[in-house]
Amino acid sequence: MPSKVDSEASAAERVDPGISRGDVDGFQLGGRIWGSRLIVGTGGFRSLEAMERALVASGAEIVTVALRRVDPLARGSALEVIDGLGLFALPNTAGCYTARDAVRTAQLAREAFETDWIKLEVIGDDRTLFPDAVELLDAAQQLVDEGFTVLPYTNDDPILARRLEAAGCAAVMPLGSPIGSGMGIRNPYNIQIIVERVSVPVILDAGIGTPSDAALAMELGCDGVLLSSSVARAKDPERMARAMRQAVEAGYAGRRAGRIPRKLHAQASTPEKGLPDLG
């Protein structure tokens, strides 16, 4: 007969063994295995302190950074905070409009961060910040040839996603809606098709506004979520970061668990057999 202590311990394990370690099943990206499926951008925070608290709460291991001209008056360093937390800094090519600029920015990033990983962004205009498909594919091909691990921010276009995969990208990162818009996933069907049609990881990038958006991305079959503004610009970024972490874990677990099919009509969950006659 188990002692009281033993039965308490096993009860604790039964409560939720997935919560503490995170339900991720080992996320393979770029030849490495990660413990979190949430990637967080570092832009838009009110302060480095707010960023640090949110990054810790998010549980993310990969965080994005950008490159800009040195500002001699800038105080503090985002990279020092990221390095201090032991996180992996993933440089981006944000603000690039041409393949040429994106490739050069990636080369600068490789030198600055001593990494071949690059979040490739090549945008078409400053109003939508939608990717320029032609320039994006060109840049991706060049960077793969140069040995980069390329993670392209792309349209929710299954054909382009396949072209990026064929070019050798390590993942595809379709947008849910415009960067910073918080509009969620405007075309979940296309995201689903991308998940079906490519074999590299699919990371939903851009447009997430709420934890339910992040959970939906995972329920649709995405392998991960990349978000920034929804946390950085939330009223309480630390709390939102924690919520996003839980949402990504819940969405992933829900997908793995297998949802019930949708039906137009009800299906009773309580059996009718044995119903007492109270007439």
Added chain:
Amino acid sequence: MTIELNGRTVELSPGATVADAVIEAGADRDSRGVAVAVDGQVIRRVDWGKTKLRSDQSVEVVRAVQGG
């Protein structure tokens, strides 16, 4: 000798290297997250001290900032 440094015209002494430009730009040459391009070509950190600049070259010194 004048060069274009991060969009500003600056005067450097003759024989100045990329390492001098990095300091002039306000960066710490030992800190991680800094990179340099001269006329669009990335100069590796190990070469900063031995790469001499010429007049009218365009030098970009960048560092890590917060971004999505």
